[in-house]
Amino acid sequence: MKAAELPTIVSTFRDIKDRAESHWRELRDNSKAVIMVGTATCGRAAGAMEVLKALRDEVKKRNLDCPVIEVGCMGHCYSEPNVTITKPGYPPICYAHVNPVIAERLIKEFILGDDPCLEFVLAAAEENDLVPSFSDFPRAQYEKKVVLKNCGQIDPQQIEHYIAHGGYAALSKALQMRPEDIIDEVKRSGLRGRGGAGFPTGQKWETCRYAAGRSKYIICNGDEGDPGAFMDRAIIESDPHSVLEGMIIAGYAVGARYGYIYVRAEYPLAVHRAEIALRQAQKLNLLGKNILGSDFSFDIKTFQGSGAFVCGEETALIESLEGKPGLPYNRPPYPATRGLNGKPTVINNVKTLASICHIIENGAEWFASIGTDGSKGTAVFALAGKVVNTGLAEVPMGTTLRQVIFDVGSGIPNGKRFKAVQIGGPSGGCLPESALDLPIDFDSLTDAGAMMGSGGMIVLDEDDCMVEIARYFLEFTQRESCGKCTFCRLGTKQMLEVLDEITKGKGRIEDIDMLMELAQDIKAGSLCGLGKTAPNPVLTTLRHFRDEYEAHILEGRCPALMCADLITYYIIPEKCERSCDACVGTCTVEAISPNKQRIKVIDQEKCVKCGTCLTACPPQYNAVIKVSPPSEVPAPKKGKTRK
Amino acid sequence: MALNKDKRMAEEQAEFKQQTKQILKRFGRKRSNLIPILQKVQGKLGYLPREAMLEIAEFLNMPDIDVYSVVTFYNQFRLNPPGKHSIRVCLGTACHMKGGYITLDAWKRRLEIEPSETTPDREFDLDTVACVGCCTMAPVTVVDNKPQGKVEPTKVDGLLLGFELERKKQKPGGQLPTDEA
Structure with missing residues (x-):
């Protein structure tokens, strides 16, 4: 970087930051209430768009000066749809399981009145004397949010929010550094690729930087094909600029001119938000020609993956970017020396790139102080399956599986027993209870036969085979x-x-x-x-x-009573209540009918083993059971006629 | 009658060609544009008819079979027309463990079609998807691009009933019945 450019970068960025901060102050000037609705895909599946509409309609109808903005996912997916209200005189309060009716009440009673509707509260975002806050949750002592810091706190469709929260400062800092120094910083931080394999990121960048070839590429791998993983989706939907910033810094460090964000087409919202973010960054000259007045130019395009799991593999991903079927090819040469169009290419996972700006801003030592010897920084997990608090969690590397599942995730629902945890998707493995005290890092999980994978964690209980x-x-x-x-x-x-x-x-x-x-x-x-x-x-x-x-x-027995061919549903006649018809009405194939004594009997010929009757049978009777092997079912007594 | 049908098919094919050409105008003749082109064309036509693929192959100056190979490699592309409503049953890990396969069975039973098929009246098409990332709402079915959480066999019936009611509501409004002869 020429010395004359440094002041330009500093002053250009200061202007952008000042404008963004005043924009944010205007929104949060403490004179009016602000409502934030989490509208990432997980929120939408739970009905967040209806809630958003109800809130906006109500605000409009009553002519209130109360902005209703969309934010990303806070990670508390179990309590979606989430609405956070910041009202002067109150701490920011987050509400759980909001529906349009509750939304209307929140406006009437909290925004207009003075009743914070405590019955719907999940927690407050800050410590206070009125309601318990997130920091009082048991998970707070294990969580450390770095990559997820902004998720759910800012509107992902407004670049000003990101900048006001310290965004793009790392880019401005990086542009004033020499590319070699950036690579050195990343190397010293000990950052390893978050896509699963854990290759040292700095080393990959260095290889690419010194590889022969004038045009080079940066690719952000958001082809999160692991069934059961949704961290990358949540990050791109909730904080797309952190990924862009990481890509631009990577581009500067390795000397690339173009970048691609490769996102699965199954994530339409993520693609949409990434595209908005790109346009906004271009407008402020954070992307494009001569970024912030420096002599570095960089452009990014989105590319939609077409739903092939293998395209998460880097060479297959490159093939598909080139318009071919995604068949992996032999390495070496690694993409860092010969990748897209035969040019040196860095492919990094979404979370890797999202970590970059934090490393540049806070320094390699800070990042290296988190985590274990071999694995630095934090791990982002998508907790799903049989766990109470499903959602996203970010913990320092080295946290044990037990802490993540039982403290962050609050254990197994319905009083069931833990059986196993599946980590790393189709490439990973199932770890039993004896492995629960393993610290989570790249090496210990591989030793146990599983792998870090990209971070999907599916908890299985005694009902899972x-x-x-x-x-x-x-x-x-x-x-x-x-x-x-x-x-x-x-x-x-x-x-x-x-x-x-x-x-x-x-x-x-x-x-x-x-x-x-x-x-x-x-x-x-x-x-x-x-x-x-x-x-x-x-x-x-x-x-x-x-x-x-x-x-x-x-x-011929399925101990978990799951394999359809090895189980039978059976209604215990002694327990069945004659006056109750709950199972008869809900049976989707009309296989249940009462006999002469009005005891319900399942016609095994018709039964499709969907389990609806088991759910429908009221808990006070609990007459429906699963039996394995099917031969254990007592034969119907003679003389009983069905129908 | 048969003549009429042939004529209609020819018209439809011409229409596909026309629309594909329109979309191609926005792209350069680079092979790397193949997947974005296919995505755009499918977005417009709902699927990738033969005529569209031939048109694309010609435009990119590549063998027809290579276009076909890409189309059949990726799960996103379909070769048969979609229904009016799309049903995508998620079979991700979390959905599977919470009974996604039972939900799929329920859809199959009700619609009387297999995954990747369309009902004869072209009302519904059924398909599976590897994971839509809403694992916390498992089991998920994406109905008309909207993810629906906790879809169990009873909710399948509920959703279908909703469509049924909507159709009934529209009928007296004077909508012309489609001639699907």
Whole structure:
């Protein structure tokens, strides 16, 4: 950077920041209430758009000076739709499970009146004397928000909000540094790629910087194909500028001119918000020619992935960007030396890029002080499955699985027992209770047979069958295998057939050895990560839950009562209440009818085992049960007529 | 009658060609534009008819089979016309463990079609999706691009009833019945 440019960058950025801050102050000037509605996809699925409309209508109808803005996801997805109201004289209060009726009441009673409607409160965003705050939650002592800092706090569609919260300061700082120094900073921070493999980011950048070739590319990998993971979606939807800023800094550091944000087409909202963010950044000259008056130019485009899991693999991703089917190719050469269009290319995960601005701003030492020896910084997890507080959590590396599941996630709902946690999606594995005290970092999880993956964490309880989950993941990888390598294409198919038989109770005991053997061959004979890790779910479940496989094979019994072919629904006549018809009405295939004594009986011929009757049967009777193996069901007594 | 049908098909094909050409105007003749073009064309036509693919292959100066290979490789692209309402059942891990496969069974049973098919009256098309990232609302079904949380067999019936009522409401309004002969 030429010395003459430095003052330009500083003053240009100061102007932008001043304007953004005054914009933010105007919104939050403490004279009026501000309503924030979380409208990321998770909120929308719970009805946030209806709530937003109800609030806006009400504000308009009553002619209130009260901005209603959209924000991203706070991570408390279990309590969506979330609405946060900041009213002068009160702490910012977050409400849970808001619907249009509650929304109307909040306006009438809290905004107009003085009743903060405590019955709907989730928590306050700040400590205060009125309501408990998020910092009083048990999870607060484990959480450390770095990447998720802005999520749910700012409107992702207004760049001013991001800048007012310290955004793009790192870019301005980076542009005043030498690219080599930025790479050095990232290297010293110990940041490892958050896409799953954990490759040191600084090293990747360095390779790319010194690779031959004039045009280079930065690609943000947002092809979050892992079923059960939604961190990248939430970040792009809630704080897209943090990703852009990371990309621009990366571009400056390695000397790239163009960048792509590769987002799955299944995430239309993320694509939309990324595009808005790009336009806004261009307008303020944070993107485009001569960024902030420096001699560095950089442009970013979005690209929608077309729904192929394998495209999360970097070489397959490049192929699809070039307009070809996403078949991975052999490495080396790594994309950092020869990638998109044959040019050096850095491909980083969304969370990796979102961490960059924090490293530049706070320094490598600060980042390296978080986490464990081998894995620095924080880990973002998407908690889902059988856990009370589903949602997003960011904890320092080295936090144990137990802390994440039981303290952050508040444990298993409905008093059920924990069975396993599935980490890393189809490439990862299932860890049993004995592994719960493992610290979460790249190395310890790999040692345990699972892997960090991109951060999806599915909690399984006693009702989940481990053979079935292994079969599920294999079905997924088998379907998504691109077909290039024989072992991956045919081996996964073979394994799936074996598992299918086992879940139907037709397995043979030798099948277990065959599965192990096939798993080794597939791992050895596949080119890319998909094939190399595809057998992991089977291997880990076999290692930790072999007894369940044996129960399926030897006894025709599914211990978790999940495999449809091995269970039967049965109504215990002694428990069935004659005056109650709850199950009869809800049965989706009309398979339940009362007999002469008005005791309900299931017609096993018609039953599709959907479980609706089990849910419908009132808890005071609890007459519907699942039985495995089906032969355990007592035969209907003679003389009873159905219908 | 048969003549009429042929004529209608020819008209439809010409229309597809025309609309594909319109979209192609906005793109350069680079292979890397293939996927964005396919996405735009499918966005407009609802699926990728043969005529559109041929048109695209010609525009990008590449073999027809290569366009077809890309279309069939990616899950996003479809080769048959969609229904009026799209039903996408999420089969992500969380949805699966909470009974997504039971929900899929319920849709199949009610609509009487298999995934990636369209009902004969072109009202509904059914498909599965790997994960829509709403794992906390599992099991999820995306109905007309809106993710619906906690869709169990009873809610499937409820959603279908909603469409039924809407159709009944529209009928007396004088909407012409479509001739699907």
